[in-house]
Amino acid sequence: MIEFNKVTKNIGAEVTGIDLSKPLDEEQVEVVRKGLLEHLVLFFREQDITDEQHQAFALNFGTLDIPAMNKNGGAIHVLDQTDPKGEGGDQWHSDNTFMKIPPMGSLLRAVMLPEVGGDTNWANMYMAYDSLAPGIQRLCDELYAEHDLTMSISKAVDKGHKFDLREMQEKNPPSIHPVVRVHPETGRKALYVNRSSVTRLIGLSRRENEALLPLLFDAVRDPQFQVRLKWRVGTLAFWDNRPTQHYAVADYTQRRKMHRVTITAPVEIDNGVPTGPNGVTGADAPAEAAAARYL
Ligand SMILES: O=C(O)CCC(=O)C(=O)O
Numbered sequence: 533m534i535e536f537n538k539v540t541k542n543i544g545a546e547v548t549g550i551d552l553s554k555p556l557d558e559e560q561v562e563v564v565r566k567g568l569l570e571h572l573v574l575f576f577r578e579q580d581i582t583d584e585q586h587q588a589f590a591l592n593f594g595t596l597d598i599p600a601m602n603k604n605g606g607a608i609h610v611l612d613q614t615d616p617k618g619e620g621g622d623q624w625h626s627d628n629t630f631m632k633i634p635p636m637g638s639l640l641r642a643v644m645l646p647e648v649g650g651d652t653n654w655a656n657m658y659m660a661y662d663s664l665a666p667g668i669q670r671l672c673d674e675l676y677a678e679h680d681l682t683m684s685i686s687k688a689v690d691k692g693h694k695f696d697l698r699e700m701q702e703k704n705p706p707s708i709h710p711v712v713r714v715h716p717e718t719g720r721k722a723l724y725v726n727r728s729s730v731t732r733l734i735g736l737s738r739r740e741n742e743a744l745l746p747l748l749f750d751a752v753r754d755p756q757f758q759v760r761l762k763w764r765v766g767t768l769a770f771w772d773n774r775p776t777q778h779y780a781v782a783d784y785t786q787r788r789k790m791h792r793v794t795i796t797a798p799v800e801i802d803n804g805v806p807t808g809p810n811g812v813t814g815a816d817a818p819a820e821a822a823a824a825r826y827l
């Protein structure tokens with residue numbers, strides 16, 4: 533029987549009674565899906581699985597994305613790091629929010645780990661939203677933000693990674709999303725801005741941006757909203773990318789190798805377009821006024 537054992541009060545559960553090397557039946561898939569909605573990130577321990585089994589498990593919950601930075605064109609993204617500082621994971625973020633349809637979830641598996649260090653943290657962004665004063669929540673409910681992959685990629689380029697930044701920007705132009713995202717399955721509001729990719733709040737002046745953005749970015753920092761995972765080889769983490777952010781702690785110098793797939797939800801469950809209160813999407817943002825006031 534599949535069981536969920538909470539790791540903290542507010543986010544994260546270890547899942548037992550499931551073998552990810554075997555196909556799941558419909559009932560098992562439904563139990564895991566519900567568990568994910570409740571706990572936001574699920575940890576599966578001692579799963580000695582192949583990339584194919586990893587992908588087969590992910591396919592129960594959506595279609596596989598081909599990541600923008602994947603040079604080999606496959607769905608498995610390999611993170612192989614010994615010098616992780618500034619490589620992107622060590623900043624609170626939700627995956628690929630520069631996309632019009634960011635991934636619904638990510639499934640990350642530890643293949644090789646340093647002796648110590650390299651933990652990952654997740655934060656509950658429903659709670660981050662709930663922690664704001666009602667007046668600030670109302671303000672946020674009406675705002676939009678621009679998400680751009682340039683910030684995180686240019687850091688990697690600075691570190692010597694070979695990306696053609698201009699080509700990546702052309703292929704992946706910035707997207708605008710509501711600052712508050714209503715989860716299509718739970719109906720709850722989550723704060724949907726992250727320091728890794730948000731460049732500005734639309735329609736606000738530069739000074740207004742400078743005052744408000746740090747407040748919103750830093751709502752994620754309260755440890756009450758967080759869970760920290762100590763990986764073991766064979767641990768797989770599956771998170772709902774819509775109401776969470778995560779942060780990979782860059783405190784190791786030995787090799788750490790992780791395999792990841794990201795998924796897009798089935799359209800009948802979620803069309804994938806981040807949607808705010810009253811059903812607005814990035815397309816409803818006041819774009820003209822924004823450009824003028826930003827300057
Ligand atoms: O390396 C990790 O633990 C997480 C990296 C990350 O941000 C991701 O896989 O999306």
Ligand SMILES: [Fe+2]
Nearest residue numbers: 625626627778
């Ligand atoms: Fe990430």
